[in-house]
Amino acid sequence: MSQDQKSTRRLASRLNWETILAVLLVIAIAGGGFLNQDFLTPENWSNLLANFIEIALLALPLSLIVITKEIDLSVASILGLSSSLLGLLWESKVSMPLGILVCLLVGAVAGALNGFLVVRFGLPSLAVTIGTLALFRGFAYVLLGDKAIADFPAEYTGFGIGTIPNTFIPSPFALFIILAIVFWLILHHTTVGRRIYAVGGNQTAALFSGVNIGRLKILLFIASGAISALAGIIYTLRFSSSRADNGTGFELSAIAAVILGGVTVQGGRGTITGVVFSLLLIGILNNVLTLADVANEILRIVTGSLLIVSVLLPNLIASARERWRVRQRLKEIAKIETVSAAK
């Protein structure tokens, strides 16, 4: 292989999705700062980070689930259910710590239901979680109806809207950072993580390698349920508002962030780093456009286009790479032929 082929190949391998995202992130931050003088202020970043906390939390376990080639569309409904339950419990004079615990448990049970239906009956997770999306949201409405509960205790809402002392980082965001690190460790530095990639990459091979696929998937769905419930609790405290329709539509934003982060729906690929980068990217874009008074609808168009590009681009790059590789191989063959012909 010639020298320039080797270096191009090294460059191509370094040009992976996370790098592209990192570059886009830098451009976005620079662009934002250039377009708006208030962008790079601590208060703005506090708002920016606070705005996507719930979606960020939803996206973490969702990434793992998508890597195993499953999906969980019921995350936002579990968020809403948890929020409604917390409000109802608080109104019934249950203490906050107990209420929070119950909500997390209910979230885990909801996730277990998802996992059970997918694993035990072999149903496609897309169908199951579309069903539970409606089911759990329905439960939320059964609990609260059209009511809204608002008077949560100040210590808890203070956590929801406050920041870590002396910084601009919102307190709930600290939770996200901790969970992100935990998930990163699990996915990239434990055997569980290896197994997750294996199941997504080639489920049959994983099965014959002795991976307990069923148990793994159920655990992932339980984690997704519990963390969605946590997101619901944080949402409730941030806005001091418990309603059955809280979080409607969040699942789409979470999935968009996951896919933009490089976790393809075909399974077996993706990193937590990529997902965190994409969450930041979408958050920054939303923030910059809102500061420029761009309408809500345009924001959605931008996020949607970004998502389409994120799905198209890897495909385009992969096919371009394939064509380049074929061409190089043909060149090599031609060279060998001329050499042997010259002999």
Added chain:
Amino acid sequence: MKRYAITQILIVVSSLSIMGIAGYAEDKPIKKDLKITGIPKNINNPYMVIQFGGAMEACKEIGAEGKVVGPSETGASAQVPYINTAITQRQNAILVAANDPNALIPYLKKAMDQKIKVVTLDSDTAPAGRAIFINQASSEGIGQSLVQTLAKEIGNRGDFAILSATPNATNQNTWIKYMQEELKKPEYKDMKLVKIAYGNDEDQKSFTETQGLLQAYPDLKGIISPTSVGIAAAARYISSSPYKGKIVLTGLGTPNQLRQFVKDGTIKEFELWNPADVGYLATYAAAQLASGNIEGKEGETFTAGKLGNRTIGKDGVVLLGPPTVFNADNIDKFDF
């Protein structure tokens, strides 16, 4: 001699004008180039569009830079990002029609800490979250007159329902409370409120809620809908259903939306005020606050352009005036 006379005349003229200026010192000027953000309950609500249109018109009059931004759903928390953006953009004042009396308070307090003046209009927050509330008419008056109108049309007897907006909208709940108090009077003893339905200020939901009410309570004699989206949707359903003419519909709505239903008999009477005036007054109140001319205390007065002098009442409330009753006789006189 001549020069001395000219000097004397100049002195007299200038002292007269100084006295004149001193006389106008009461009319403290509004600062130019104020930045005002208006946050409606939701952005595609025709009533909100009229209301905040009036606010923007006032902004033009006083040379302020105004804009209207808001959510597409009427959620309690949906207005929060816009409040935060206004703080980041260092606006001078925020006008907000609140979706929830409490959820916005921490964020409005942050705004006020940054010296941004907060004026609520149409739907209030708890007084801690704002300096002034522009109330379109006395809430008690609205509640009483709606019950009185309905009672008159159903002969003071029968079951009726209320089709409201969102369950925690401050203005809705205040008016409903006064309606329920009015109902306690002896002359309404044969009238019963059987249900409060919530259309969330969404046309489609209000439409289906009306359907639901009429199916669940076939003996329903009347519906009060104190929301322009609700009454328009209810009128649309009733006028194309077998209930037309058999059930009384009244409430708060805009003449343009309800004109055809008054003409075809679905609605006899409804009331409102000019929403644009509410927004207009809110801008002036906010601008006077931001210019340091008033503080929002009871008894203070300020000028509000074409609406004249206004006095601040208890708890920082400024009343626009009494509501107007619309019926077939006068509905063509209005265009909003």
